[in-house]
Amino acid sequence: MTALTVNNEPVQYAMDPATPLVFALRDASNLTGTKYGCGTGECGACTVDIDGRAVAACQITLAACEGTFVTTIEGLSRDRGHAVQQAIIASNVSQCGFCIPGIVMSAAALLRDDRDPDEEAIVAAIDHLCRCGIQPRLIDAIRQAA
Numbered sequence: 686m687t688a689l690t691v692n693n694e695p696v697q698y699a700m701d702p703a704t705p706l707v708f709a710l711r712d713a714s715n716l717t718g719t720k721y722g723c724g725t726g727e728c729g730a731c732t733v734d735i736d737g738r739a740v741a742a743c744q745i746t747l748a749a750c751e752g753t754f755v756t757t758i759e760g761l762s763r764d765r766g767h768a769v770q771q772a773i774i775a776s777n778v779s780q781c782g783f784c785i786p787g788i789v790m791s792a793a794a795l796l797r798d799d800r801d802p803d804e805e806a807i808v809a810a811i812d813h814l815c816r817c818g819i820q821p822r823l824i825d826a827i828r829q830a831a
């Protein structure tokens with residue numbers, strides 16, 4: 686058993702401790718907002734918050750998450766009320782939407798640490814792959830959220 690806290694709820698996973706966190710979240714907890722894309726830590730679709738840091742959930746094992754506090758897109762806010770979510774909705778940024786949860790988690794982590802990030806910091810924080818080409822509008826939306 687691996688014990689951690691997910692979205693403020695204690696959870697025990699009876700899975701191989703070597704399982705990447707993304708599969709525990711999606712398959713055992715049905716938290717499917719955390720997407721699985723590349724599986725190599727490149728795309729950012731699986732980004733969650735672990736103890737205050739944006740982390741690719743495909744690159745960390747359950748064993749490494751023992752005792753941590755994990756927040757997924759489902760736990761970030763109620764009713765999409767986080768400032769980043771509101772700015773993305775208001776700006777109509779999202780297209781296919783697959784990458785958006787991971788981007789929101791990274792942007793939320795950025796704004797928690799830096800209330801007024803410059804463009805360079807935003808670009809660095811949302812260094813995720815998106816085939817829809819939304820990055821310029823996304824940067825504007827994150828600026829609005831800040």
Ligand code: FES
Pocket residue numbers: 720721722723724725726727728729730731732741742743744
């Ligand atoms: Fe984890 Fe792409 S699925 S970074």
